[in-house]
Amino acid sequence: MRNMKTLLRLMGAAALTTVAASSVVACGTQTKAPALDGKYATLLGWYDADNKTSKIAQELKKDDTAGKEKYSIEAVATLITATNFKNVLLTEGTAPDTGKFKAKDADAAAFLKDLGFTSGSTSAFYKAEEVTSITALSATVESTESGKIEANTGKNDFNVAAGTCQINIMDKATGDDPKSVKKYTIDTVKKDKLDVPAAVAAIVEKGNLALTPANNFKKDVKVLTSLPWADGKTKEKNLYDSLVKLIGDQKLVWSTTADGDAINKYPNDITTDVFLRVIFGEVKVVSFKVDKMPA
Structure with a gap:
């Protein structure tokens, strides 16, 4: 509608930056986690094959819990939480080495080393106890820092630029006292429609x-x-x-x-x-x- 476009032009598209996630724990002197290498993010299925383009979407989320109702912009965690570290990082040997596992490729070996698993490589089998630990690994989105929010005049809505989120790789998904293995930050992809x-x-x-x-x-x-x-x-x-x-x-x-x-x-x-x-x-x-x- 013409009136709508005119009014939007007059209003402008002032942009804001927000840290928006109900799980954000950052404050004070907390150290920011290192960025995850794009090669490793691609290996895990979190980036496209170019090692640069994130697949992690952002969404407008609503928390309508009584007493703390609020909206936030958060990373969609599905790709992260569904990651099977054993399947994407290890490859099984053939007979007579069935049940033994090597790193799938050099990037997988380097990433496993970064996580503290050093007993194997692309040419040597990992110790059984390390394979067990790799199999148990899980990942969660710990916090989100959204990109800039701005008016999307073509859709009478808002879009949000690419942001970042912090990933926590845990030694296990469930059970007693899960512990953090390592934390990383990765990019999130821009979203053109927040609805x-x-x-x-x-x-x-x-x-x-x-x-x-x-x-x-x-x-x-x-x-x-x-x-x-x-x-x-x-x-x-x-x-x-x-x-x-x-x-x-x-x-x-x-x-x-x-x-x-x-x-x-x-x-x-x-x-x-x-x-x-x-x-x-x-x-x-x-x-x-x-x-x-x-x-």
Whole structure:
């Protein structure tokens, strides 16, 4: 819609940088983990074959746990947590050496050495106890540092530039007292659509919006009334405030869909289609299918 594009241009696309993950533990003097070599990340299936391009996506996550409702931008951990270190790093010998394992290639041997496994190589079998330890390895995403967030004017949404996340390789996934073997940071890939409009639409009860002139809903005029939340609940309001804090006030313009879906809310004139645009901090009626507003 022309009005939408104009308003976005006027608003600008101010970018913010945020550290956003519910599991972030960093503060004070914590030492940042070293970057994982791209060759090793590719070996583990976390980078593309060029050893440079991350496969680790970012997503807008919602924590609606009572008392700590908030949005954050975090790395999608699926590729990390599904990694089978034995399968990607070791290769089994043939008879009569079935059940014995060497490093799959020179990069695998170098990475295993970096993790502390030194008994084998591409030409020598690893000790049985080291194979057992390699088999038990697991990995988790410990924290995320997102890239810069900026308005995506083409989609009336936000995108986030490539960021980083911290990976913790553990000696085992479950059981008593898992211990960290080594921590690394790796890149995350940029995301062109955070689906913020959908997140807002899920919080705001549009059905309770009384889009009438009596309530100051006029075309292109700021609405002073607050958005409606569920009766007797604060969760929705807390989540909305968290999203505003994460993205930044007065940075988002959206209609009920990308095409400007209509909400019919005028009494006695249900054929009048009214389009909503929500800007963080205000609500505007931006378009009508009739020239004259109903009384």
